[in-house]
Amino acid sequence: MSRSWDIVGIDLISGVTCNAPYEWVDKTKSDWDFNSNGRDQETYRVVAYDFGIKHNILRRLASYGCKITVVPSTWPAAETLKVKPDGVLFSNGPGDPSAVPYAVETVKEILGKVPVFGICMGHQLLGQALGGKTFKMKFGHHGGNHPVCNLLNGRVEISAQNHNYAVDPASLPEGVEVTHVNLNDGSCAGLAYPALNVMSLQYHPEASPGPHDSDCAFREFIELMKSTKQAA
Numbered sequence: 001m002s003r004s005w006d007i008v009g010i011d012l013i014s015g016v017t018c019n020a021p022y023e024w025v026d027k028t029k030s031d032w033d034f035n036s037n038g039r040d041q042e043t044y045r046v047v048a049y050d051f052g053i054k055h056n057i058l059r060r061l062a063s064y065g066c067k068i069t070v071v072p073s074t075w076p077a078a079e080t081l082k083v084k085p086d087g088v089l090f091s092n093g094p095g096d097p098s099a100v101p102y103a104v105e106t107v108k109e110i111l112g113k114v115p116v117f118g119i120c121m122g123h124q125l126l127g128q129a130l131g132g133k134t135f136k137m138k139f140g141h142h143g144g145n146h147p148v149c150n151l152l153n154g155r156v157e158i159s160a161q162n163h164n165y166a167v168d169p170a171s172l173p174e175g176v177e178v179t180h181v182n183l184n185d186g187s188c189a190g191l192a193y194p195a196l197n198v199m200s201l202q203y204h205p206e207a208s209p210g211p212h213d214s215d216c217a218f219r220e221f222i223e224l225m226k227s228t229k230q231a232a
């Protein structure tokens, strides 16, 4: 028997986030050494908001040289900024981004103060924090074979995706750039707001198993933290 699951307007994050902050050190195994541009000489301090975070996001960040503190979804922005991180990661997570206004507020308070990277739910929360709207798609994107055009370099990346909501690009204010487009339906698959050092992807650059075409996004986050640090 089938059952219809109602996810609209329900905070599903509170059931999956961690209870208290913790440090993450585990890296991905040598199979991931296909990316010779990986490790940076420097260490970057990253606070990762856990909205239901996938461990491989943390492993990839650690492999790229980040020292990571994972914090609960309700962790105050002021506490995050107090430790002066080089960057903040807003993770993936289940459900409706409109059901977690407290998380959007946290994102707003951090925006512009340090470089940020949003993945999936994190991307949707960033979209809202920047003034845009999210909507529930008729059919979500699920699986490991979604072609995305990276408008920053014109390359097509085959990506792993798992989402039911999306950011409406028409709702975004001036200055916010759509950087990635899903080639199956033209939906928004990535954003940037260079003035505030913001980057985000609607899909999973860390996916495993899955295509690794978008792993370079972690390197871009490192570069964003690096250039911001150098300019300070």
Ligand SMILES: NC(=O)CC[C@H](N)C(=O)O
Binding pocket: 091, 092, 093, 094, 095, 096, 097, 119, 120, 121, 122, 124, 162, 163, 164, 165, 166
């Ligand atoms: N993987 C995710 O982060 C899912 C994003 C979002 N909660 C959605 O279902 O659209």
